[in-house]
Amino acid sequence: MNDRKDIKPVFLEADKCNGCVSCMKRCPTEAIRVRDGKAAVMYERCVGCGECVNVCPTGAKRESYDKLESIAGYKYKVALPSPSLYGQFNNLTDTSYVLNGLKALGFDDVFEVAYGAELVSAATKKYLENPNTVRPVISSACSAVTNLILMRYEHLIPHLSPMKQPEVVAAKLALIEAQKRTGYARAEIGIFVITQCAAKVSKLKRGNSAKYIDRVLSNRELYFLLLDKMNKLENPEPLSKAGSLGISWGSSTGEAMGLGTENYLSADGIENVIRVLNELEHDKLTGLDFLELYACPSGCVGGSMNIENPFLARTRLRRLRKRYAPRKVEIGTASEFMRSEAYEPLNVYRLDDDRLKAMKMTMKMKAIYEKLPQTDCGACGAPRCMALAEDIVKGHDVKCKYRKGEELYDDG
């Protein structure tokens, strides 16, 4: 079983938590339990969707992004803004304002994630030309969706796009450029992705991505600082390299639009994503080439580390991209943009690796469930009565009147 306990896209400020259970009820993977009046995350089940942050009324749930001060530890610092950042600013007519603003904040250089996204689009287009590709290809751009598939939809893993994430593609190019320009050693160069997404905070700093990415900062934290710098800019240096298609990646349908096919489905919002994946799993979606799925409403502009209303940010991106032509992107083969690590299922819902033991646990769970009120009220600190039954069977420290499984189930 994969150990995902080191992945912490979100964390709890315990003194702010009043145990209201809102986050627990909202979590799409049942990763939260409220124990002793505080909401604890079972990190191996957390996909990083950020829903718990969005619904928490007291601000107790937070994303684990790095602070801007972390750039001070590097001799040469490169900022990689995500396309969603552009959608945060009202009346933005030129992405160079944002890019110059980042330099004014202390970065030595900038490299747009949108530029990496255009390369990923070109590679995906080639991948779709191969008749042996398993269809529909599911975009791997949204880390929360990828995590969800690895956790709950093992049979759909062959559909997951093998492409690297645009942030990783951009970071590798940015690092090569910085090394050429400065001659500095890798440890002296800091590559900073600026994102909207709790899932990416943890994903981008692990595995092969960590070779190129040092820190992951938040759109929300940088927004006001940037606004101040941007307001003082008079003649911004033309720094934009990405075209309209790369900018479009910041909101839903943006990636699919760059693939040259109408035969795609785009869905956003975690409930809609789950519905689409359930239908695909049950062979109800046929004849499609590509599925673009985003856990957040309207795509990345809906990420929890944004400032702006996602629907307004999407409108702004739509206006902004009209000011840019599509960039002509030439690539060699699709394989140079593919991940070197294979996707592995995350068997986090398996009760036990021993099948016989797991079957017995399932029977016990069902028997306990039969004796519970079955109202899914959440008052016990578990999201559903079945989740409580599972916790009891697994021997978790359940503090409710049903805590003693043996009172509910006689396995003799």
Ligand code: SF4
């Ligand atoms: S939503 Fe969750 S983290 Fe926020 S106060 Fe309620 S129980 Fe605590």
Ligand code: SF4
């Ligand atoms: S980030 Fe999403 S999956 Fe993780 S605990 Fe919060 S709601 Fe659940």
